[in-house]
């Protein structure tokens with residue numbers, strides 16, 4: 447690959463950092479996610495550099511790629527954690543994060559999750575040998591709870607009161623801005639379920655102030671993911687800054703502005719502007735506020751992880767149909783759902799390749815390609831990884847790499863058709879480590895093999 451530096455063809459095979467991909471697959475099988483630690487570090491440093499004038503605190507969006515070892519890597523790089531469930535809270539804690547360095551978001555927090563955000567402990571680890579009895583160090587209330595409705599604010603206040611803690615809360619604002627991304631990942635328009643309509647925010651601050659058991663410390667916004675152009679961010683930031691002005695005129699002090707995630711990367715060469723263009727537009731807007739004491743948070747996931755990971759699958763069969771050729775793999779919508787769910791484009795290419803390095807394009811424009819659908823084994827027509835794609839002829843047993851799969855890949859896998867979850871491997875230079883064993887199907891069957899009489 448010419449444009450993803452961690453994954454390059456050398457000596458006729460794809461390498462992940464310094465390790466030949468076939469060597470990894472020989473020991474762990476397929477389908478397998480492979481991540482590059484160096485790519486993760488590079489992407490994170492780039493974010494830090496781009497927004498350095500704002501002193502941004504980065505909260506890694508655990509949902510994008512939640513493996514414990516990847517969270518640990520992000521923690522070691524200095525990131526806090528953005529969690530959206532009690533499970534993610536426990537996961538981020540296990541990865542080494544202090545709960546005080548977490549923001550807890552999500553539109554449908556249960557009472558149990560709100561309680562866990564305030565005492566820093568969910569029930570995920572109960573009954574897991576070696577984990578449950580660990581010391582409560584680094585536990586305690588999360589740094590910030592992002593509230594998405596008045597109903598949720600009421601439950602947060604209730605649990606704060608019960609537990610004797612004063613929650614620090616940001617209100618998630620729905621600014622009604624169109625991020626021009628897929629309708630399913632658009633989150634900041636008025637018809638979306640996320641956030642509180644911007645015009646309602648001042649009255650909520652007036653009514654809740656700091657007297658009703660919560661500290662309303664700021665505002666949160668996340669308009670979509672990925673956001674492929676700069677202007678919607680600027681529009682959202684300007685709307686939020688105007689809102690902050692109004693709130694401060696009415697006597698509230700806004701300490702925190704959480705800008706969410708959505709920072710894009712290229713699934714196709716030069717598809718989106720470089721991150722630095724986003725920073726160039728946003729830093730002047732936010733700089734003066736930061737100088738006056740505003741703390742800016744960001745919750746990046748995709749930008750760091752997507753091009754830091756690939757999914758490797760093995761061709762099981764090739765079928766020449768009347769209409770087209772089907773390349774049938776052992777990965778499918780159960781292992782990477784983005785093509786089926788969003789019709790998302792993922793570049794894919796054989797792992798063994800001696801020709802000219804392919805470019806990250808919908809049609810790499812090389813000689814001798816044929817039009818194929820690359821599909822999985824699932825009993826759904828929507829189970830595809832690529833449609834009408836120009837690819838070199840492939841045969842049974844061949845390995846295929848699906849690029850840009852490091853974010854919202856493994857986190858969205860399912861056991862549909864009773865397939866186990868893929869394995870995960872992390873490479874760092876010329877070392878490779880198994881960071882998640884392939885899921886044995888026994889774990890899927892364990893919770894259902896015996897009926898338990900209820901009455």
Ligand SMILES: Cc1ncc(COP(=O)(O)O)c(C=O)c1O
Nearest residue numbers: 507668671707708745746747748
């Ligand atoms: C509230 C919130 N923050 C952060 C993110 C991470 O977005 P991304 O991975 O695009 O950076 C998401 C993703 O959907 C989100 O909903």
